[in-house]
Amino acid sequence: MGRVGLVPTRSAINLLIGELCVLSWKEEQIEKVRVHNFRRPFTILVPNVNSNCGALQPATRVFWGIHSLGLLPSAFIINRLISELCRLRNIEEAVEILKVVEDRKLTCLDESYTIVIRALCEVRKVDEACQYFGRMVSLGLKPKLVVYNSIICSLCKLGSVEEAERLFEIMNKRRCAPDNVTYTALIHGYGGIRNWEAAYGLLMEMLGLGWCPHFHTYNLVDSLLIEQGKVDLSRKLEGKLDAQLLQKYCKAGRLESAYEKLSSMLEKGFYPPIYTWNVFERAFQKAGKWKIARELLERMDRDTSEVTAEAEEVTLNPTHDS
Numbered sequence: 001m002g003r004v005g006l007v008p009t010r011s012a013i014n015l016l017i018g019e020l021c022v023l024s025w026k027e028e029q030i031e032k033v034r035v036h037n038f039r040r041p042f043t044i045l046v047p048n049v050n051s052n053c054g055a056l057q058p059a060t061r062v063f064w065g066i067h068s069l070g071l072l073p074s075a076f077i078i079n080r081l082i083s084e085l086c087r088l089r090n091i092e093e094a095v096e097i098l099k100v101v102e103d104r105k106l107t108c109l110d111e112s113y114t115i116v117i118r119a120l121c122e123v124r125k126v127d128e129a130c131q132y133f134g135r136m137v138s139l140g141l142k143p144k145l146v147v148y149n150s151i152i153c154s155l156c157k158l159g160s161v162e163e164a165e166r167l168f169e170i171m172n173k174r175r176c177a178p179d180n181v182t183y184t185a186l187i188h189g190y191g192g193i194r195n196w197e198a199a200y201g202l203l204m205e206m207l208g209l210g211w212c213p214h215f216h217t218y219n220l221v222d223s224l225l226i227e228q229g230k231v232d233l234s235r236k237l238e239g240k241l242d243a244q245l246l247q248k249y250c251k252a253g254r255l256e257s258a259y260e261k262l263s264s265m266l267e268k269g270f271y272p273p274i275y276t277w278n279v280f281e282r283a284f285q286k287a288g289k290w291k292i293a294r295e296l297l298e299r300m301d302r303d304t305s306e307v308t309a310e311a312e313e314v315t316l317n318p319t320h321d322s
Contacts (some may be wrong), residue, residue: 014077020059021077021084056084060093067100075108081111081304086119094119102139110141121150126158135158142174149181156189164189165198180211196224200233207240212248239270247276250283258283262296 008016019077035041059081066072073081094116101112113136119131129151136143148171154165163298164186171178183206190199203221204256206213218241225234241264249258258280267273276299284293 003280007069007071008066010071011072013062013071013073017059017062017073017077017081020055020062021080023055024059024084024088056088056090060272062087064096068162072100072106075106075111079108079111079115079282083115086097086115087267089119089123089124091116091119091123097197108140110136110144113141114144114147117147118150119157124154124158126151126154126160129154143171143176145171145179145182148176151186152182156185156192159189159192161186161193161195162190180206180213183211184217187213187221191220191224196221196230198229199224200230203237204240204249207244210244210247212241212244238268239265242270243272243276246272247279250279253283253287255283255289259292266299267294275314290308318322 009290017152025073061082063078072078078097082094082097085091085097093205098112098116101109106112117129117132117136120126120132133143133147133151136147148167152164152167155161155167161252168178168182168186170287171182187199187202187206190196190202203217218237222234222237225231225237230260240294242261244259246261246265249255262272262280281290281293284290
C-alpha cells in the first residue's frame with residue numbers, strides 16, 4: 001500500500017498487528033501430536049522449540065511504518081504489542097514503543113508503564129523498574145497495586161527489605177491499599193533477615209485485615225518467635241489465626257470444618273472473640289444446625305466459668321512464701 005501511495009485505515013492496522021501478536025503467542029504453544037506407528041496409537045504434547053518470534057517482527061515493523069505516517073493503532077493493540085514484546089523478553093523494543101505512547105500522551109500510558117515495570121521485575125532488573133515507577137509518579141500517573149507488588153516482591157527476593165518497606169510506606173501515603181501478596185512478600189523478606197518483630201507485626205496486621213496467611217508464611221513467623229523464646233506471642237498468633245480460619249469456614253458454609261476448628265480451639269484454651277462467635281452462630285442457625293452449635297456454646301460457657309472461678313479463688317486465697 002505504501003508503494004502506491006495508499007494509507008491503511010486504523011481498523012486495518014489494528015486487525016493486522018492484533019493478528020500478528022496472536023500468531024506470535026501461538027508460535028510457542030504446545031500442540032497435540034498423534035503417534036500412529038505403535039500397536040496402540042497415542043497422543044503426546046510437543047512444544048514448539050523452533051520459535052524465533054517470526055510473527056512479532058512484522059508486527060513491530062508495521063507499527064513503526066504507520067508511526068512514520070503519523071498514525072498509531074488503538075490503545076488496546078498498542079498494549080497487546082508491548083505485552084507480547086515483554087513476554088518474549090524484548091523489553092528494549094517495548095520501551096521504545098512506551099516512549100511513543102508517552103510522547104503522544106495516549107490514554108493507555110498507565111497500562112503501558114505497568115506492563116513494562118512488571119516485565120523488568122520478572123527479569124530482576126529492579127533498579128530500572130524503580131526508575132520507571134518514579135517516572136510514572138512524576139507524570140502524575142497513579143501506579144496500580146500490581147506495580148507496587150511487583151517491585152516489592154522483587155526487592156524482598158533480592159534482600160533489599162528496607163527499600164521494599166519504603167515503597168510500602170509510599171503506597172500507603174498514596175492511598176493504594178495493600179493486599180495479602182504485599183504483606184506476604186514483606187513478611188518473607190523480614191523473615192529472611194531474621195527480623196522477627198517486623199515479621200510478626202505485619203502478620204498480625206494482615207490477620208487484622210481479615211486475610212489468612214499461607215501455611216509457610218505462618219510457619220516462618222512462628223518459628224522465628226519460638227527461636228527467640230517468644231512463646232506467649234507464638235500462642236497469641238496461633239489463637240488469632242484459628243479465629244480467622246473459623247470465620248473463613250463459617251462464611252464459606254464449611255460447617256463441619258468450622259465445628260472441628262472451634263472444638264480444637266476450646267481444647268487448646270483459645271476462646272474466639274464475640275464477633276467470631278456471632279458469625280459461627282449465624283452460620284449454624286442459617287443451616288438449621290443450631291443445636292450442634294449450642295453444645296459448643298454451653299461447653300465454652302462452662303470452661304469460661306471454671307477459669308473465672310479459679311482466678312477468683314487465687315485472688316481470695318493468695319499463697320505466701322514461708
